[in-house]
Amino acid sequence: EAGVTQFPSHSVIEKGQTVTLRCDPISGHDNLYWYRRVMGKEIKFLLHFVKESKQDESGMPNNRFLAERTGGTYSTLKVQPAELEDSGVYFCASSLGLNQPQHFGDGTRLSIL
Amino acid sequence: GEDVEQSLFLSVREGDSSVINCTYTDSSSTYLYWYKQEPGAGLQLLTYIFSNMDMKQDQRLTVLLNKKDKHLSLRIADTQTGDSAIYFCAVRSYNTDKLIFGTGTRLQVFP
Numbered sequence: 077e078a079g080v081t082q083f084p085s086h087s088v089i090e091k092g093q094t095v096t097l098r099c100d101p102i103s104g105h106d107n108l109y110w111y112r113r114v115m116g117k118e119i120k121f122l123l124h125f126v127k128e129s130k131q132d133e134s135g136m137p138n139n140r141f142l143a144e145r146t147g148g149t150y151s152t153l154k155v156q157p158a159e160l161e162d163s164g165v166y167f168c169a170s171s172l173g174l175n176q177p178q179h180f181g182d183g184t185r186l187s188i189l
Numbered sequence: 190g191e192d193v194e195q196s197l198f199l200s201v202r203e204g205d206s207s208v209i210n211c212t213y214t215d216s217s218s219t220y221l222y223w224y225k226q227e228p229g230a231g232l233q234l235l236t237y238i239f240s241n242m243d244m245k246q247d248q249r250l251t252v253l254l255n256k257k258d259k260h261l262s263l264r265i266a267d268t269q270t271g272d273s274a275i276y277f278c279a280v281r282s283y284n285t286d287k288l289i290f291g292t293g294t295r296l297q298v299f300p
Contacts, residue, residue, distance in 0.1 A: 080231075082231075107286065109286075109287070109288075111288075111290075117292070118193075118290050118291065118292050119232075119277065119279075119288075119290040120290075121287040121288065121289070124286055124287060131286070132285065132286065132287060134287075135287065167231065167232065169232075171286075174286050175219070175220065175281075175286070177220075177222070177234050177237055178222075178234070178288060179234060180224070180231045180232035180233075180234070181231050182230055182231035183231050183232075
């Protein structure tokens, strides 16, 4: 069974540009989560999808971040325009159901220059 | 808000036991997790414990939960060089599905 996959593994862009991160959850997992770790700090929750609906987006830092999960399968996280403080590692996770363990992908390392 | 704390570093000799500690503030935490991150890799779920349990053992891993003191620990028996990694403690509250992570403990195993 394939795990959670994220693309790209590393992205380097200039401040002001747009970047889109993609996450493919484990097949059959309705719950999908985005987290990020910036500047060596704690891993912080961004948002949670149940199928295509946003269940909890309380961790989204501002309106430069847009997450979508059309069709309830893969998800994208767009940052537009990117700022220097957005640099970090963005993790995606999925789970079979609520209160089930979350399985993480390898993350996308985002570098803003 | 919820807070999860861990010590930053731990160094042990190969073959010894490692104990990684974690404290949390949210008394309504239901599930508590340990994740491992090897260099360049993602977060690997190691084990987890439900809040109504005191202990869980899985091969070389033992998780102890002191709910009164809000203290969680992960013991690795017979630590090997392959156990060198960052270990994250994470907790989930009963009314939310998001995880609150600690800063991670870097475990270094030397021969």
